[in-house]
Amino acid sequence: AQSVTQPDIHITVSEGASLELRCNYSYGATPYLFWYVQSPGQGLQLLLKYFSGDTLVQGIKGFEAEFKRSQSSFNLRKPSVHWSDAAEYFCAVAPGGTYKYIFGTGTRLKVLA
Amino acid sequence: EAGVAQSPRYKIIEKRQSVAFWCNPISGHATLYWYQQILGQGPKLLIQFQNNGVVDDSQLPKDRFSAERLKGVDSTLKIQPAKLEDSAVYLCASLGRFMNTEAFFGQGTRLTVV
Numbered sequence: 001a002q003s004v005t006q007p008d009i010h011i012t013v014s015e016g017a018s019l020e021l022r023c024n025y026s027y028g029a030t031p032y033l034f035w036y037v038q039s040p041g042q043g044l045q046l047l048l049k050y051f052s053g054d055t056l057v058q059g060i061k062g063f064e065a066e067f068k069r070s071q072s073s074f075n076l077r078k079p080s081v082h083w084s085d086a087a088e089y090f091c092a093v094a095p096g097g098t099y100k101y102i103f104g105t106g107t108r109l110k111v112l113a
Numbered sequence: 114e115a116g117v118a119q120s121p122r123y124k125i126i127e128k129r130q131s132v133a134f135w136c137n138p139i140s141g142h143a144t145l146y147w148y149q150q151i152l153g154q155g156p157k158l159l160i161q162f163q164n165n166g167v168v169d170d171s172q173l174p175k176d177r178f179s180a181e182r183l184k185g186v187d188s189t190l191k192i193q194p195a196k197l198e199d200s201a202v203y204l205c206a207s208l209g210r211f212m213n214t215e216a217f218f219g220q221g222t223r224l225t226v227v
Binding site for chain 1: 157158
């Protein structure tokens, strides 16, 4: 069965530091890949998505993610974190063409001033 | 464009009571989803509609949950009777017709069963 693993439940970084959130998936073929962010009491906002092509994807708010087929990973990165980035981040995969999202358990990001 | 609208935002009920949630997707979006997000977990798909037909309801606890999407626009999700473990945020999402797009999520309804 398809699954998504986000190994870090909580991450704390200082403002201005770089960030990498990990995501690994289990699926036979290349799925559609997404990163969403959720602020307290809010819905999910899309940060970026990967369907095909260039494996380095740029998103909103200065985020990027790199798809590595050999590692079944889709890690999210940001070179310099801002205090407003504190939120919960979810990686999601959708088996090709189905859009039936399977979400990871999320990584809660805390940013220290 | 207007986003996905959900109501109510919050609901507290006693166990064994019934409750209903409403979702209005983005105009023109044919696909609508209901997800359940239990605290500390990622969202889990409950049901997917394409227009007014059900595409996937394999994870919907059909003994107590029901959903409908009359006329292929807005949708309601009902729980009857509610259990304590139904406490969660219920998210509605919709998806447009174009290739390489993404689902848009509403703000959710937070349900507390006491």
